[in-house]
Amino acid sequence: MANELETGLPSIRQIQTLIREDKEVEIKLLTNDLVTGKIRWQDTNCVCLVDHYDQQTVIWIQAIAYLKPKG
Amino acid sequence: MANELETGLPSIRQIQTLIREDKEVEIKLLTNDLVTGKIRWQDTNCVCLVDHYDQQTVIWIQAIAYLKPKG
Amino acid sequence: MANELETGLPSIRQIQTLIREDKEVEIKLLTNDLVTGKIRWQDTNCVCLVDHYDQQTVIWIQAIAYLKPKG
Amino acid sequence: MANELETGLPSIRQIQTLIREDKEVEIKLLTNDLVTGKIRWQDTNCVCLVDHYDQQTVIWIQAIAYLKPKG
Amino acid sequence: MANELETGLPSIRQIQTLIREDKEVEIKLLTNDLVTGKIRWQDTNCVCLVDHYDQQTVIWIQAIAYLKPKG
Amino acid sequence: MANELETGLPSIRQIQTLIREDKEVEIKLLTNDLVTGKIRWQDTNCVCLVDHYDQQTVIWIQAIAYLKPKG
Numbered sequence: 001m002a003n004e005l006e007t008g009l010p011s012i013r014q015i016q017t018l019i020r021e022d023k024e025v026e027i028k029l030l031t032n033d034l035v036t037g038k039i040r041w042q043d044t045n046c047v048c049l050v051d052h053y054d055q056q057t058v059i060w061i062q063a064i065a066y067l068k069p070k071g
Numbered sequence: 072m073a074n075e076l077e078t079g080l081p082s083i084r085q086i087q088t089l090i091r092e093d094k095e096v097e098i099k100l101l102t103n104d105l106v107t108g109k110i111r112w113q114d115t116n117c118v119c120l121v122d123h124y125d126q127q128t129v130i131w132i133q134a135i136a137y138l139k140p141k142g
Numbered sequence: 143m144a145n146e147l148e149t150g151l152p153s154i155r156q157i158q159t160l161i162r163e164d165k166e167v168e169i170k171l172l173t174n175d176l177v178t179g180k181i182r183w184q185d186t187n188c189v190c191l192v193d194h195y196d197q198q199t200v201i202w203i204q205a206i207a208y209l210k211p212k213g
Numbered sequence: 214m215a216n217e218l219e220t221g222l223p224s225i226r227q228i229q230t231l232i233r234e235d236k237e238v239e240i241k242l243l244t245n246d247l248v249t250g251k252i253r254w255q256d257t258n259c260v261c262l263v264d265h266y267d268q269q270t271v272i273w274i275q276a277i278a279y280l281k282p283k284g
Numbered sequence: 285m286a287n288e289l290e291t292g293l294p295s296i297r298q299i300q301t302l303i304r305e306d307k308e309v310e311i312k313l314l315t316n317d318l319v320t321g322k323i324r325w326q327d328t329n330c331v332c333l334v335d336h337y338d339q340q341t342v343i344w345i346q347a348i349a350y351l352k353p354k355g
Numbered sequence: 356m357a358n359e360l361e362t363g364l365p366s367i368r369q370i371q372t373l374i375r376e377d378k379e380v381e382i383k384l385l386t387n388d389l390v391t392g393k394i395r396w397q398d399t400n401c402v403c404l405v406d407h408y409d410q411q412t413v414i415w416i417q418a419i420a421y422l423k424p425k426g
Contacts, residue, residue, distance in 0.1 A: 003077040006358040011401035031103050031136045032386050046082035058082060063136040065386045065418040074148040102174050102207045117153035134207040145219040173245050173278045188224035205278040216290040244316050244349045259295035276349040287361040315387050315420045330366035347420040
């Protein structure tokens with residue numbers, strides 16, 4: 001199905017690892033916003049980022065330029 | 072069908088929950104506009120936001136960078 | 143066929159209603175242009191807007207951020 | 214075939230008419246460039262614009278915000 | 285196959301001609317960069333431009349606004 | 356499968372060569388960021404760049420304007 005994550009892809013697997021290891025990441029958006037937090041989940045449309053105050057941000061993957069694991 | 076919502080996806084379900092709970096959200100667009108309101112409906116192309124004056128804004132999903140539930 | 147309008151979708155139906163009721167709309171584009179007028183037709187690629195001087199503008203849907211019915 | 218023009222669509226037909234009638238158009242791009250000329254041909258990827266000096270510009274449709282027939 | 289060039293399309297054929305005739309082109313990108321050179325190859329994702337110092341630039345087609353043959 | 360790399364494409368092969376030869380590249384993004392490093396892997400969504408401090412950046416291909424191999 002078109003809406004299942006392709007868990008064989010390195011990019012999908014890397015995000016799964018970041019979720020499992022509860023790692024801080026920094027995501028640069030096409031708007032030039034830089035958002036940071038921990039990834040709670042990913043699906044084929046979005047990733048959900050959670051900040052220090054447990055505030056959620058649902059980011060559309062179409063709007064992502066790059067992602068960096070922190071430190 | 073390609074035009075039915077994939078209600079199994081976390082991102083689609085989260086928006087359905089926000090509609091049901093009548094929650095205020097803030098949506099950042101690729102134009103850098105920040106729009107706020109309550110989501111009235113979603114389909115595969117758009118979400119419809121309603122503000123305090125009951126004014127509707129139909130937002131194309133292609134133009135969304137991120138969405139934050141408020142408070 | 144991929145090129146028929148999905149008239150079951152709320153977003154498509156809302157535009158059909160705006161055409162039928164000859165309503166003024168305001169459309170924000172990804173270029174940050176704000177264009178106003180009445181929608182004459184829509185297809186799967188474009189919407190056609192007509193202003194007070196009957197000047198047509200064919201807008202690509204890919205370039206739309208949001209649409210607001212006026213007043 | 215995915216690469217044949219859908220000549221049943223109003224947007225495709227309107228461009229065909231503009232080609233046949235040799236009409237001047239103005240095209241706004243997502244880069245905010247405004248280019249003018251006559252459309253020589255269209256295919257599923259591009260339109261070709263020709264200016265007064267017969268200089269060709271091949272424009273990717275993905276980059277078009279809107280098109281206006283002139284005068 | 286989705287990844288073969290549709291050599292029947294005018295836009296693809298025009299680029300093939302520019303490659304064969306070793307013509308200088310100018311390409312405007314969605315970043316507003318203007319790059320010039322000769323096209324060495326095209327595929328369904330990219331075109332490869334070569335400048336006077338034989339430096340290659342692989343350009344993603346998704347990022348192209350327009351292309352102009354020079355002189 | 357839609358998610359296997361089309362290794363017959365020149366653009367995919369060129370990146371494979373850059374990975375194998377451990378070459379420095381410069382990538383221009385649609386955000387106008389210019390990032391440099393060596394490509395560690397590519398898949399159908401992303402390329403992974405590694406800098407001098409072994410810091411990884413996962414870049415979405417959708418956000419790439421161009422790529423240049425360095426000197």
